[in-house]
Amino acid sequence: MIHFVGAGPGAEDLITVRGRRLLREADVIIYAGSLVNPGLLKEAGEACRIYNSAVMTLEEVIAVMKQAEAEGLKTVRLHTGDPCLYGAIREQMDILDRLGIPYESCPGVSSFCAAAAALNLEYTLPEVSQSVVITRMEGRTPVPEKERIASFASHGATMVLFLSTGLLKKLTDQLIAGGYRQDTPAAIVYKATWPEEETHICTVGTLEETAKAYGITKTALIIVGEVVLHQNYERSKLYDPSFTTEYRTAEHPWKQQEAGDGKD
Structure with a gap:
């Protein structure tokens, strides 16, 4: 076996x-x-x-x-x-x-999970991004035409890129061509969970210079999207007191008000 x-x-x-x-x-x-x-x-x-x-x-x-x-x-x-x-x-x-x-x-x-842990990141923030695209730049190994970076970038979803650290200039060009802004948040996570782990927050437009500044040429993941800064997201409905689930009945608004006022 x-x-x-x-x-x-x-x-x-x-x-x-x-x-x-x-x-x-x-x-x-x-x-x-x-x-x-x-x-x-x-x-x-x-x-x-x-x-x-x-x-x-x-x-x-x-x-x-x-x-x-x-x-x-x-x-x-x-x-x-x-x-x-x-x-x-x-x-x-x-x-x-x-x-x-x-x-x-x-x-x-997977290292894409480890990279999120290194940044204390949630890839799927309500009202920010609910999809994660895992892909790579085309290098010596080609990618299908319909899966080019620019095509995926047009969706504006969170993107995690493997095997692309040595191609950051081309990556940046394709990300911007697809619709990401130059100031879209991005991160470089080098050797996630290894003793030499490094994390660097930057933007789509500064990916290449950030990698050069820290001497990172391989063994890193690139994360692109608004979730990197974890701002302006909506509270999860699952734990919202006004939301009924299979296991919990929604509270009445007056109970929520009392809880907020610190009353018994």
């Missing part, structure tokens, strides 16, 4: 309980060495075979999996964050399907 496991965003204690158990039980671990915290490998047993996929091709990764399966061993394919985002897992799974090798996925904490 091959277990695709999300390592989390960086901090060793942000892997899931299930993910840690699978690491401890693994006979073979293939980890994304360029991004996964190597401290997680301390969970591996002494006899575990460990491979760094940063220096391997897809074919070499599959060869290790195939050999481990032939020997009846348990393999963990350890990806950064949650493997479902930019993890290149589907291409591995399709080959495993053809080989008749079973596999399963163990989700992890």
